[in-house]
Amino acid sequence: MADMEMEEDHPRLILHNFLTEDECKELEFIHKSCSTIGYRPNVFSTTLSHLIATNSAHLIIPFLPIRDRLKEKVEETFGCEYELVTEFTGLISWSRGASIGWHSDDNRPYLKQRDFTAVCYLNSYGKDFEGGLFHFQDGEPKTIAPMVGDAVIYTSDGRNTHSVDEIFGQVTSGERLTLTLWFSRDSSHDEDAKLILLLEENVLHKSNNVPWSLLPLPASDNMYWFSPHQASNQDIGFDIRLGRLHALGFDVYYSRDMNFGSDLSELLMEPMQLARRDQLLDHKFVNVLHSLQVAQFYFWKGCKSQAFTNEVQSGKAVRLSRSQSEKITQVNSIFLKDTKLVETVFQSADRCYFNLATFLLQSLNGKIIHVGVNRDTMLCVRPVQLGDVFYKISWTAIGIV
Ligand SMILES: O=C(O)CCC(=O)C(=O)O
Numbered sequence: 001m002a003d004m005e006m007e008e009d010h011p012r013l014i015l016h017n018f019l020t021e022d023e024c025k026e027l028e029f030i031h032k033s034c035s036t037i038g039y040r041p042n043v044f045s046t047t048l049s050h051l052i053a054t055n056s057a058h059l060i061i062p063f064l065p066i067r068d069r070l071k072e073k074v075e076e077t078f079g080c081e082y083e084l085v086t087e088f089t090g091l092i093s094w095s096r097g098a099s100i101g102w103h104s105d106d107n108r109p110y111l112k113q114r115d116f117t118a119v120c121y122l123n124s125y126g127k128d129f130e131g132g133l134f135h136f137q138d139g140e141p142k143t144i145a146p147m148v149g150d151a152v153i154y155t156s157d158g159r160n161t162h163s164v165d166e167i168f169g170q171v172t173s174g175e176r177l178t179l180t181l182w183f184s185r186d187s188s189h190d191e192d193a194k195l196i197l198l199l200e201e202n203v204l205h206k207s208n209n210v211p212w213s214l215l216p217l218p219a220s221d222n223m224y225w226f227s228p229h230q231a232s233n234q235d236i237g238f239d240i241r242l243g244r245l246h247a248l249g250f251d252v253y254y255s256r257d258m259n260f261g262s263d264l265s266e267l268l269m270e271p272m273q274l275a276r277r278d279q280l281l282d283h284k285f286v287n288v289l290h291s292l293q294v295a296q297f298y299f300w301k302g303c304k305s306q307a308f309t310n311e312v313q314s315g316k317a318v319r320l321s322r323s324q325s326e327k328i329t330q331v332n333s334i335f336l337k338d339t340k341l342v343e344t345v346f347q348s349a350d351r352c353y354f355n356l357a358t359f360l361l362q363s364l365n366g367k368i369i370h371v372g373v374n375r376d377t378m379l380c381v382r383p384v385q386l387g388d389v390f391y392k393i394s395w396t397a398i399g400i401v
Protein backbone atom coordinates (compact mmCIF):
# COMPACT_ATOMS: atom_id res chain seq x y z
CA MET A 1 0.00 0.00 0.00
CA ALA A 2 2.77 2.40 0.85
CA ASP A 3 4.08 4.46 -2.00
CA MET A 4 7.69 4.94 -1.04
CA GLU A 5 10.31 4.86 1.65
CA MET A 6 10.04 7.68 4.09
CA GLU A 7 12.45 10.59 3.95
CA GLU A 8 14.01 11.40 7.32
CA ASP A 9 13.80 15.15 6.78
CA HIS A 10 10.18 15.04 5.74
CA PRO A 11 8.42 12.13 7.46
CA ARG A 12 5.33 11.41 5.39
CA LEU A 13 3.64 8.56 3.60
CA ILE A 14 0.92 8.13 1.01
CA LEU A 15 -1.42 5.20 1.49
CA HIS A 16 -3.23 4.26 -1.67
CA ASN A 17 -6.70 2.74 -1.30
CA PHE A 18 -6.63 3.03 2.47
CA LEU A 19 -10.41 3.40 2.48
CA THR A 20 -12.85 1.51 0.30
CA GLU A 21 -15.17 3.46 -1.98
CA ASP A 22 -18.08 2.29 0.18
CA GLU A 23 -16.49 3.78 3.28
CA CYS A 24 -15.93 7.05 1.41
CA LYS A 25 -19.55 7.14 0.22
CA GLU A 26 -20.86 6.50 3.71
CA LEU A 27 -18.83 9.40 5.13
CA GLU A 28 -19.96 11.58 2.23
CA PHE A 29 -23.56 10.78 3.12
CA ILE A 30 -22.95 11.84 6.72
CA HIS A 31 -21.26 15.08 5.67
CA LYS A 32 -23.95 16.03 3.18
CA SER A 33 -26.62 15.33 5.82
CA CYS A 34 -25.06 17.11 8.77
CA SER A 35 -22.38 19.65 7.83
CA THR A 36 -22.23 23.22 9.05
CA ILE A 37 -20.07 26.18 8.07
CA GLY A 38 -16.41 25.44 8.59
CA TYR A 39 -13.39 27.21 9.96
CA ARG A 40 -12.43 29.06 6.76
CA PRO A 41 -14.36 30.73 3.93
CA ASN A 42 -16.06 28.28 1.54
CA VAL A 43 -15.32 25.35 3.83
CA PHE A 44 -17.90 23.07 5.49
CA SER A 45 -17.27 20.72 8.36
CA THR A 46 -18.82 17.87 10.31
CA THR A 47 -17.17 17.18 13.63
CA LEU A 48 -17.99 14.28 15.92
CA SER A 49 -19.03 16.63 18.72
CA HIS A 50 -21.42 18.32 16.30
CA LEU A 51 -23.01 14.95 15.50
CA ILE A 52 -23.59 14.37 19.20
CA ALA A 53 -24.93 17.89 19.78
CA THR A 54 -27.47 17.49 16.97
CA ASN A 55 -28.81 14.17 18.26
CA SER A 56 -27.09 12.26 15.48
CA ALA A 57 -24.55 10.47 17.66
CA HIS A 58 -25.33 7.16 15.95
CA LEU A 59 -23.65 8.54 12.83
CA ILE A 60 -20.32 8.48 14.66
CA ILE A 61 -20.22 4.69 14.41
CA PRO A 62 -18.85 4.49 10.85
CA PHE A 63 -15.90 6.70 11.84
CA LEU A 64 -14.66 4.49 14.63
CA PRO A 65 -12.97 1.59 12.87
CA ILE A 66 -11.42 4.02 10.38
CA ARG A 67 -9.96 6.14 13.19
CA ASP A 68 -8.49 3.07 14.82
CA ARG A 69 -6.96 1.83 11.59
CA LEU A 70 -5.46 5.23 10.89
CA LYS A 71 -4.03 5.61 14.38
CA GLU A 72 -2.43 2.18 14.17
CA LYS A 73 -0.97 3.00 10.77
CA VAL A 74 0.42 6.33 11.98
CA GLU A 75 1.92 4.71 15.09
CA GLU A 76 3.50 1.94 13.06
CA THR A 77 4.82 4.30 10.38
CA PHE A 78 6.34 6.81 12.77
CA GLY A 79 7.41 4.30 15.42
CA CYS A 80 5.24 5.41 18.33
CA GLU A 81 3.08 2.38 19.07
CA TYR A 82 0.48 2.89 21.82
CA GLU A 83 1.63 6.46 22.36
CA LEU A 84 -0.99 8.46 20.49
CA VAL A 85 -4.46 9.78 21.16
CA THR A 86 -6.79 11.15 18.51
CA GLU A 87 -7.00 14.91 18.99
CA PHE A 88 -9.54 15.73 16.28
CA THR A 89 -11.67 13.88 13.74
CA GLY A 90 -13.75 15.70 11.16
CA LEU A 91 -15.15 15.69 7.68
CA ILE A 92 -14.11 18.79 5.81
CA SER A 93 -15.29 19.90 2.40
CA TRP A 94 -13.90 22.71 0.35
CA SER A 95 -16.07 24.42 -2.23
CA ARG A 96 -15.21 26.85 -4.99
CA GLY A 97 -12.90 29.60 -3.77
CA ALA A 98 -11.46 27.65 -0.80
CA SER A 99 -7.70 27.26 -0.47
CA ILE A 100 -4.97 27.30 2.16
CA GLY A 101 -1.46 28.72 1.82
CA TRP A 102 1.84 27.33 3.16
CA HIS A 103 1.50 26.22 6.77
CA SER A 104 2.31 23.45 9.18
CA ASP A 105 -0.58 22.00 11.17
CA ASP A 106 0.95 22.88 14.55
CA ASN A 107 1.67 26.49 13.64
CA ARG A 108 -0.30 28.16 16.44
CA PRO A 109 0.41 28.03 20.18
CA TYR A 110 -2.96 26.32 20.74
CA LEU A 111 -2.15 23.69 18.09
CA LYS A 112 1.21 22.59 19.49
CA GLN A 113 -0.28 19.33 20.75
CA ARG A 114 -0.69 18.11 17.18
CA ASP A 115 2.02 15.59 16.37
CA PHE A 116 0.70 13.78 13.31
CA THR A 117 -1.83 14.53 10.56
CA ALA A 118 -3.89 12.10 8.51
CA VAL A 119 -5.92 13.31 5.55
CA CYS A 120 -8.11 10.76 3.76
CA TYR A 121 -9.48 11.75 0.39
CA LEU A 122 -13.13 10.84 -0.03
CA ASN A 123 -13.46 11.97 -3.63
CA SER A 124 -11.25 12.61 -6.62
CA TYR A 125 -9.41 15.48 -8.24
CA GLY A 126 -10.54 16.11 -11.82
CA LYS A 127 -13.65 13.96 -11.46
CA ASP A 128 -15.51 15.43 -8.50
CA PHE A 129 -13.82 18.83 -8.26
CA GLU A 130 -11.28 21.06 -10.02
CA GLY A 131 -8.21 22.53 -8.33
CA GLY A 132 -7.47 21.44 -4.77
CA LEU A 133 -4.04 19.87 -5.39
CA PHE A 134 -2.04 19.34 -2.21
CA HIS A 135 1.62 20.46 -2.21
CA PHE A 136 4.49 19.89 0.20
CA GLN A 137 6.94 22.77 0.15
CA ASP A 138 10.03 20.56 0.37
CA GLY A 139 10.91 16.94 -0.16
CA GLU A 140 9.14 14.17 -1.99
CA PRO A 141 6.43 13.55 -2.96
CA LYS A 142 5.84 17.18 -3.78
CA THR A 143 2.30 17.24 -5.13
CA ILE A 144 -0.63 14.99 -4.33
CA ALA A 145 -3.73 14.83 -6.50
CA PRO A 146 -6.51 13.66 -4.16
CA MET A 147 -8.00 10.33 -5.24
CA VAL A 148 -10.92 8.61 -3.58
CA GLY A 149 -9.73 6.23 -0.84
CA ASP A 150 -6.12 7.49 -0.69
CA ALA A 151 -4.69 8.91 2.50
CA VAL A 152 -1.62 10.94 3.34
CA ILE A 153 -0.02 10.87 6.78
CA TYR A 154 2.72 13.22 7.94
CA THR A 155 4.21 14.87 10.99
CA SER A 156 2.33 18.07 11.83
CA ASP A 157 5.51 20.14 12.29
CA GLY A 158 7.59 22.42 10.06
CA ARG A 159 9.18 19.49 8.23
CA ASN A 160 5.90 19.11 6.39
CA THR A 161 4.90 22.62 5.40
CA HIS A 162 2.11 22.28 2.87
CA SER A 163 -0.64 24.10 0.97
CA VAL A 164 -3.81 23.34 -0.97
CA ASP A 165 -4.64 25.04 -4.28
CA GLU A 166 -7.87 26.93 -4.67
CA ILE A 167 -10.94 25.00 -5.80
CA PHE A 168 -12.10 26.49 -9.06
CA GLY A 169 -14.43 25.75 -11.95
CA GLN A 170 -18.00 26.81 -12.58
CA VAL A 171 -19.84 23.79 -13.79
CA THR A 172 -18.03 20.60 -13.09
CA SER A 173 -16.56 21.41 -9.73
CA GLY A 174 -18.21 20.00 -6.65
CA GLU A 175 -16.83 19.89 -3.14
CA ARG A 176 -13.43 18.44 -2.32
CA LEU A 177 -14.14 16.16 0.63
CA THR A 178 -11.69 14.82 3.21
CA LEU A 179 -11.68 12.99 6.49
CA THR A 180 -9.02 14.81 8.51
CA LEU A 181 -7.51 13.65 11.80
CA TRP A 182 -4.83 14.91 14.09
CA PHE A 183 -3.02 12.71 16.58
CA SER A 184 -1.24 13.78 19.74
CA ARG A 185 1.22 12.31 22.22
CA ASP A 186 -0.44 14.44 24.89
CA SER A 187 -3.23 12.39 26.43
CA SER A 188 -4.89 15.50 27.85
CA HIS A 189 -5.94 16.24 24.26
CA ASP A 190 -7.79 12.97 23.77
CA GLU A 191 -10.89 13.65 21.69
CA ASP A 192 -12.58 10.54 23.04
CA ALA A 193 -12.65 11.87 26.60
CA LYS A 194 -14.45 14.99 25.40
CA LEU A 195 -16.85 13.01 23.23
CA ILE A 196 -17.77 10.67 26.05
CA LEU A 197 -18.58 13.62 28.29
CA LEU A 198 -20.73 15.10 25.55
CA LEU A 199 -22.45 11.78 25.00
CA GLU A 200 -23.22 11.59 28.70
CA GLU A 201 -24.73 15.05 28.66
CA ASN A 202 -26.62 14.73 25.41
CA VAL A 203 -27.64 11.15 25.20
CA LEU A 204 -27.23 9.00 28.25
CA HIS A 205 -28.78 11.35 30.76
CA LYS A 206 -31.73 12.05 28.53
CA SER A 207 -32.66 8.41 28.40
CA ASN A 208 -33.71 8.50 32.09
CA ASN A 209 -36.96 10.25 31.34
CA VAL A 210 -37.16 10.69 27.57
CA PRO A 211 -36.96 7.75 25.17
CA TRP A 212 -33.83 7.84 23.06
CA SER A 213 -34.58 9.25 19.66
CA LEU A 214 -32.59 9.28 16.45
CA LEU A 215 -34.35 12.33 15.13
CA PRO A 216 -31.89 15.10 14.46
CA LEU A 217 -32.09 18.28 16.45
CA PRO A 218 -30.53 21.11 14.43
CA ALA A 219 -27.88 23.38 15.89
CA SER A 220 -28.46 27.13 15.81
CA ASP A 221 -29.36 28.58 12.41
CA ASN A 222 -26.21 30.68 12.09
CA MET A 223 -24.13 27.49 11.94
CA TYR A 224 -25.97 26.62 8.74
CA TRP A 225 -25.82 30.05 7.11
CA PHE A 226 -23.45 30.18 4.16
CA SER A 227 -22.42 33.56 2.90
CA PRO A 228 -19.63 34.08 0.38
CA HIS A 229 -18.19 37.01 2.31
CA GLN A 230 -18.78 36.58 5.99
CA ALA A 231 -20.38 33.77 7.92
CA SER A 232 -22.88 36.02 9.63
CA ASN A 233 -24.04 38.14 6.70
CA GLN A 234 -27.75 37.33 6.37
CA ASP A 235 -28.39 39.56 3.34
CA ILE A 236 -26.72 37.27 0.90
CA GLY A 237 -26.24 33.54 0.89
CA PHE A 238 -28.32 30.53 1.85
CA ASP A 239 -29.11 28.06 4.58
CA ILE A 240 -26.87 25.03 4.00
CA ARG A 241 -29.69 22.54 4.65
CA LEU A 242 -32.06 24.16 2.16
CA GLY A 243 -29.14 24.59 -0.24
CA ARG A 244 -28.29 20.90 -0.14
CA LEU A 245 -31.96 19.97 -0.60
CA HIS A 246 -32.10 22.36 -3.55
CA ALA A 247 -29.08 20.59 -5.09
CA LEU A 248 -31.08 17.34 -4.86
CA GLY A 249 -34.07 18.96 -6.53
CA PHE A 250 -36.22 19.55 -3.43
CA ASP A 251 -37.99 22.59 -2.08
CA VAL A 252 -39.17 23.03 1.48
CA TYR A 253 -42.82 23.62 2.35
CA TYR A 254 -44.27 24.86 5.65
CA SER A 255 -48.02 24.69 5.96
CA ARG A 256 -48.30 27.36 8.65
CA ASP A 257 -49.31 30.85 7.65
CA MET A 258 -46.46 33.21 7.17
CA ASN A 259 -47.57 36.78 7.22
CA PHE A 260 -45.16 39.24 5.81
CA GLY A 261 -43.03 40.47 8.64
CA SER A 262 -43.74 37.55 10.96
CA ASP A 263 -40.81 36.16 12.91
CA LEU A 264 -39.59 33.17 10.95
CA SER A 265 -36.46 32.52 12.96
CA GLU A 266 -37.81 29.29 14.45
CA LEU A 267 -39.20 28.01 11.16
CA LEU A 268 -36.35 25.63 10.37
CA MET A 269 -36.93 23.78 13.65
CA GLU A 270 -40.57 23.11 12.77
CA PRO A 271 -42.23 20.17 10.99
CA MET A 272 -42.20 20.57 7.22
CA GLN A 273 -42.78 18.80 3.92
CA LEU A 274 -40.72 18.36 0.80
CA ALA A 275 -41.79 19.40 -2.66
CA ARG A 276 -40.26 18.32 -5.91
CA ARG A 277 -41.00 20.27 -9.07
CA ASP A 278 -44.80 20.64 -9.07
CA GLN A 279 -45.47 17.93 -6.48
CA LEU A 280 -45.87 18.12 -2.75
CA LEU A 281 -44.91 14.98 -0.84
CA ASP A 282 -47.46 14.46 1.84
CA HIS A 283 -45.32 13.31 4.72
CA LYS A 284 -44.33 15.67 7.49
CA PHE A 285 -40.71 15.57 8.60
CA VAL A 286 -39.83 16.63 12.11
CA ASN A 287 -37.55 19.40 10.88
CA VAL A 288 -35.53 20.34 7.81
CA LEU A 289 -32.43 18.47 9.02
CA HIS A 290 -34.48 15.30 9.26
CA SER A 291 -35.74 15.74 5.69
CA LEU A 292 -32.18 16.36 4.53
CA GLN A 293 -30.93 13.15 6.15
CA VAL A 294 -33.71 11.14 4.48
CA ALA A 295 -33.13 12.76 1.08
CA GLN A 296 -29.36 12.26 1.22
CA PHE A 297 -29.87 8.68 2.30
CA TYR A 298 -32.13 8.08 -0.67
CA PHE A 299 -29.59 9.48 -3.10
CA TRP A 300 -26.84 7.45 -1.47
CA LYS A 301 -28.58 4.11 -1.25
CA GLY A 302 -32.22 4.08 -2.13
CA CYS A 303 -32.13 4.87 -5.80
CA LYS A 304 -29.64 2.10 -6.43
CA SER A 305 -31.31 -0.60 -4.39
CA GLN A 306 -32.96 -3.34 -6.39
CA ALA A 307 -35.17 -4.15 -3.41
CA PHE A 308 -36.93 -0.86 -3.81
CA THR A 309 -37.57 -0.98 -7.47
CA ASN A 310 -39.13 -4.41 -7.10
CA GLU A 311 -41.67 -3.12 -4.65
CA VAL A 312 -42.82 0.11 -6.08
CA GLN A 313 -46.07 1.41 -4.75
CA SER A 314 -47.61 4.66 -5.64
CA GLY A 315 -46.23 7.23 -3.26
CA LYS A 316 -48.45 9.91 -1.88
CA ALA A 317 -47.91 13.25 -3.48
CA VAL A 318 -50.28 15.96 -4.60
CA ARG A 319 -49.93 18.67 -7.16
CA LEU A 320 -48.77 21.92 -5.58
CA SER A 321 -51.47 24.54 -5.45
CA ARG A 322 -50.74 28.14 -6.32
CA SER A 323 -50.79 29.26 -2.70
CA GLN A 324 -48.48 26.40 -1.71
CA SER A 325 -46.03 27.39 -4.45
CA GLU A 326 -46.14 30.95 -3.18
CA LYS A 327 -45.26 29.80 0.33
CA ILE A 328 -42.30 27.90 -1.05
CA THR A 329 -41.16 31.01 -2.91
CA GLN A 330 -41.48 32.99 0.29
CA VAL A 331 -39.38 30.50 2.27
CA ASN A 332 -36.77 30.49 -0.50
CA SER A 333 -36.64 34.27 -0.54
CA ILE A 334 -35.49 34.17 3.08
CA PHE A 335 -33.38 31.04 3.30
CA LEU A 336 -32.18 30.58 -0.28
CA LYS A 337 -31.41 34.10 -1.31
CA ASP A 338 -29.12 33.11 -4.13
CA THR A 339 -29.83 29.82 -5.89
CA LYS A 340 -27.08 30.47 -8.46
CA LEU A 341 -24.63 30.57 -5.57
CA VAL A 342 -26.01 27.26 -4.26
CA GLU A 343 -25.39 25.71 -7.64
CA THR A 344 -21.78 26.84 -7.75
CA VAL A 345 -21.10 25.75 -4.18
CA PHE A 346 -22.86 22.37 -4.20
CA GLN A 347 -22.78 20.10 -7.19
CA SER A 348 -26.31 19.29 -8.28
CA ALA A 349 -27.34 15.66 -7.94
CA ASP A 350 -30.68 16.37 -9.57
CA ARG A 351 -29.48 14.52 -12.63
CA CYS A 352 -29.44 11.31 -10.56
CA TYR A 353 -32.27 8.92 -10.98
CA PHE A 354 -35.13 9.79 -8.64
CA ASN A 355 -38.32 7.82 -8.17
CA LEU A 356 -40.95 9.41 -6.01
CA ALA A 357 -42.69 6.12 -5.30
CA THR A 358 -39.57 4.41 -4.00
CA PHE A 359 -38.59 7.48 -2.04
CA LEU A 360 -41.92 7.47 -0.23
CA LEU A 361 -42.06 3.74 0.14
CA GLN A 362 -38.59 3.66 1.59
CA SER A 363 -39.35 6.39 4.01
CA LEU A 364 -42.68 4.97 5.11
CA ASN A 365 -41.89 1.34 5.55
CA GLY A 366 -38.77 1.61 7.60
CA LYS A 367 -36.73 -0.65 5.42
CA ILE A 368 -33.40 -1.92 6.52
CA ILE A 369 -31.07 -1.16 3.73
CA HIS A 370 -27.41 -1.20 4.34
CA VAL A 371 -25.18 -3.76 5.90
CA GLY A 372 -21.77 -2.75 7.08
CA VAL A 373 -19.06 -5.03 8.40
CA ASN A 374 -18.07 -5.78 11.93
CA ARG A 375 -18.26 -2.48 13.63
CA ASP A 376 -18.03 -2.66 17.32
CA THR A 377 -17.64 0.45 19.26
CA MET A 378 -17.19 1.89 22.68
CA LEU A 379 -19.18 4.96 21.72
CA CYS A 380 -22.17 2.90 20.87
CA VAL A 381 -24.97 4.28 22.97
CA ARG A 382 -27.94 2.48 21.49
CA PRO A 383 -28.83 -1.10 22.28
CA VAL A 384 -27.24 -2.24 19.05
CA GLN A 385 -25.98 -5.68 18.41
CA LEU A 386 -22.25 -5.62 18.11
CA GLY A 387 -21.21 -6.90 14.77
CA ASP A 388 -23.00 -6.01 11.59
CA VAL A 389 -24.45 -2.57 11.46
CA PHE A 390 -27.65 -1.78 9.64
CA TYR A 391 -29.06 1.51 8.62
CA LYS A 392 -32.74 1.75 9.22
CA ILE A 393 -34.68 4.46 7.56
CA SER A 394 -38.19 5.49 8.36
CA TRP A 395 -40.21 8.60 8.89
CA THR A 396 -39.19 8.52 12.47
CA ALA A 397 -35.46 8.07 12.06
CA ILE A 398 -32.43 7.30 10.08
CA GLY A 399 -30.58 5.18 12.49
CA ILE A 400 -28.20 2.37 12.79
CA VAL A 401 -29.78 -0.68 14.36
O1 LIG B 1 -7.19 18.75 2.73
C1 LIG B 1 -5.97 18.69 2.60
O2 LIG B 1 -5.42 18.10 1.66
C2 LIG B 1 -5.10 19.36 3.65
C3 LIG B 1 -5.84 20.36 4.47
C4 LIG B 1 -4.94 21.09 5.41
O3 LIG B 1 -3.83 21.39 5.12
C5 LIG B 1 -5.42 21.42 6.76
O4 LIG B 1 -6.63 21.29 7.04
O5 LIG B 1 -4.59 21.84 7.59
Ligand SMILES: [Fe+2]
Residues within 6 Å of the ligand: 103, 104, 105, 162
Ligand atom coordinates in the same frame (compact mmCIF):
# COMPACT_ATOMS: atom_id res chain seq x y z
FE1 LIG C 1 -2.74 21.51 6.90
